[in-house]
Amino acid sequence: DQQVKQNSPSLSVQEGRISILNCDYTNSMFDYFLWYKKYPAEGPTFLISISSIKDKNEDGRFTVFLNKSAKHLSLHIVPSQPGDSAVYFCAASIQGAQKLVFGQGTRLTINP
Amino acid sequence: NAGVMQNPRHLVRRRGQEARLRCSPMKGHSHVYWYRQLPEEGLKFMVYLQKENIIDESGMPKERFSAEFPKEGPSILRIQQVVRGDSAAYFCASSKSSYGISGNTIYFGEGSWLTVV
Numbered sequence: 148d149q150q151v152k153q154n155s156p157s158l159s160v161q162e163g164r165i166s167i168l169n170c171d172y173t174n175s176m177f178d179y180f181l182w183y184k185k186y187p188a189e190g191p192t193f194l195i196s197i198s199s200i201k202d203k204n205e206d207g208r209f210t211v212f213l214n215k216s217a218k219h220l221s222l223h224i225v226p227s228q229p230g231d232s233a234v235y236f237c238a239a240s241i242q243g244a245q246k247l248v249f250g251q252g253t254r255l256t257i258n259p
Numbered sequence: 260n261a262g263v264m265q266n267p268r269h270l271v272r273r274r275g276q277e278a279r280l281r282c283s284p285m286k287g288h289s290h291v292y293w294y295r296q297l298p299e300e301g302l303k304f305m306v307y308l309q310k311e312n313i314i315d316e317s318g319m320p321k322e323r324f325s326a327e328f329p330k331e332g333p334s335i336l337r338i339q340q341v342v343r344g345d346s347a348a349y350f351c352a353s354s355k356s357s358y359g360i361s362g363n364t365i366y367f368g369e370g371s372w373l374t375v376v
Contacts, residue, residue: 190367246304247294
């Protein structure tokens with residue numbers, strides 16, 4: 148029962164272009180969403196989040212968009228940089244709950 | 260991220276042995292979470308603990324796995340009689356707040372990689 152899905156296992160983008168990572172969820176109770184970045188042999192690092200009362204949140208090069216009707220969110224990185232190469236996880240939670248539900252991850256590779 | 264300390268970082272165990280993974284939360288944090296990441300999968304919630312209490316263990320396998328967070332010392336995730344399927348990365352996270360989760364309140368450690376041979 149995969150409640151949070153990242154259907155693209157990998158994505159390759161040219162340096163300087165936009166990277167778009169997608170995430171779908173099935174549980175309509177989720178009301179808070181996060182994106183994490185993870186390098187090999189390290190723990191996840193928080194990138195950006197969005198509450199269900201918003202449809203967009205921006206932080207520097209990172210923007211997250213939320214489409215509640217479609218149960219879909221996306222992370223935009225622009226411009227993409229070589230240091231952005233990592234695995235990106237989408238996660239969701241229910242307000243008041245103390246656990247995150249993660250997607251399977253998307254491996255992003257930025258090519259010079 | 261570096262504030263949550265996990266050890267050992269790498270652990271090799273033979274089938275049937277016990278594995279103990281330790282997690283020291285960030286200073287001032289009294290809430291600890293354990294997640295497991297199987298190869299090529301996302302992180303999956305296992306257990307949420309506060310000092311001396313298990314609050315939510317809905318993600319813990321019913322047998323062989325246990326967790327504690329004593330009044331003094333680190334949180335420990337214990338796996339008895341390990342099998343090859345237990346090979347995974349185990350991540351600990353900690354938070355200060357007891358209300359919900361946000362990106363700025365929960366911090367992950369660097370993980371412990373368990374290999375069962």
